[in-house]
Amino acid sequence: MSKVFLLGANVEIDTEIKTVGIGQIIRMEGYEYDNYVVADITHNSYGYSYCLINLRTYEYVTAETIRPLSQKFGIGFYYDDTAPQFIGTDELRAVIHKAEEIADAEILRKEQKREEQQRTKQRGMEMLRRITPADVQAVIVAELHEDDSDPITDYFGCRNVRTVILDFSYKTREDFAEMRCAAAHFPDTAYLAEYNREYEHREKYSMGHGYWLGENYYSGWIIRKEGCSNAESLIDRYAYTAGCKGGIYVPEVPQTAMPEHLPADAAPQNITVEIIDYSEKAIAVFGDTKPLKEILRSLGGRFSPRLQNNGQTAAGWVFPKRNEQKVRQTLASYLAA
Structure with a gap:
């Protein structure tokens, strides 16, 4: 009993x-x-x-x-x-028939949704495999939060309704300057690219939200950084996000689409650049770089108008030392003799 x-x-x-x-x-x-x-x-x-x-x-x-x-x-x-x-029996039979039709339609809808999610994840996985650096250590993302707090019950929380991948990082250290730079890649978070001390939140304590950039954690866009153990774990974690429309705003083009070098007949005339060792960990590109800005950005470069070259201030592009071979191969047609 x-x-x-x-x-x-x-x-x-x-x-x-x-x-x-x-x-x-x-x-x-x-x-x-x-x-x-x-x-x-x-x-x-x-x-x-x-x-x-x-x-x-x-x-x-x-x-x-x-x-x-x-x-x-x-x-x-x-x-x-x-x-x-x-x-009555006939009426009950009709009710059961309609309920079964609705239940079958719901099963079909869920199956179609699952298949679409798998296709979306596959698209994102293929995209991330083309653009994710092998030595990546973190990803910077924007999240759109929607407040679902209930002050009456003393509950405060939010739900994430959209995630956008903004950039990859070669370091795990929290860096608001890096977050601001990534925020500029996405129109909806571009306002966070401007320095504002009030946007910087350091909540490294119990029940805190960690380091995040934004106005309100519970409502609107925030920027945060998430570390990863390796590139594959990052790809698996964010494949669905990358596959969604507008899910990735990383300012790189797929590496497979980038030529190993630009043939001479494809290079614009009268454009020359030079590549120098800028520091122990970086190289720099100077010269007629304006027509090549999209190529330089796709190679992982960062533009600065105040670099030093031969003892003078000059505009140029800085790259991590690890990208030197790729940069030299791609810009071979533009290098000064």
């Missing part, structure tokens, strides 16, 4: 006793106050279980206990124990 004790109502229910029959109308009290019909009754070691169909939405639900309306207390399913109501 199996029993259920309802603490609030101070009532013990024996689930081995069948309380309603197939075709009987029952009512949900406390939520939507909809009527249901009992479509099937099963029994197992825990007692009787009732399969119900909502007569408004035709959705299936399961109930373990159905109590008499004359003893109503709190939220739950109730049957009229003074004047029980039933529907």
Whole structure:
């Protein structure tokens, strides 16, 4: 024998006793106050279980206990124990048929959604494999948060309704300057690229949100940085995001689309550049770089109008030392003799 004790109502229910029959109308009290019909009754070691169909939405639900309306207390399913109501066999059959159609359509919808999500993830995975640096250590993302706090219950929280990949990073250290630079890549977060001390949040404490850039964590766009153990883990984590429309704003083109070098007949005339060792960890490109800015940006370069070249201030592009071979190969047609 199996029993259920309802603490609030101070009532013990024996689930081995069948309380309603197939075709009987029952009512949900406390939520939507909809009527249901009992479509099937099963029994197992825990007692009787009732399969119900909502007569408004035709959705299936399961109930373990159905109590008499004359003893109503709190939220739950109730049957009229003074004047029980039933529907006819033909009407019940029609209700079950419609409920099954809706259930089948919902299964199909979920399957189609799952397949579309898989296609989206596959697209994103292919894209990220082309542009993710092998030695990446972190990714910088923008998140659009929607406030779902409930001050009445003292609950404060939000949900992330959109994620956009902004850039990759070769370091795990939190850096607001790096976040601001990445924010400029996406129009909706471009305003965060301007320095504003109030946008910088350092919440490295229990229940804090870590380091993030933005106005309000619970509503609107924020920028944050997430470390990764390797490139593959990052690709797997953000494949779906990258595959969504507008899910990635990294200012690089796919590496597979970049030529190893630009042939001489494809190079604009009278453009020359020079590549120098700028520091132990960087190289710099000087010269007629303006027509080549998209190429230089795609190679991972960062433009600065105040670099030093031969003891003078000059505009140029800085690259990590690890990119030197790729930069020299791509710009071979432009290098001064």
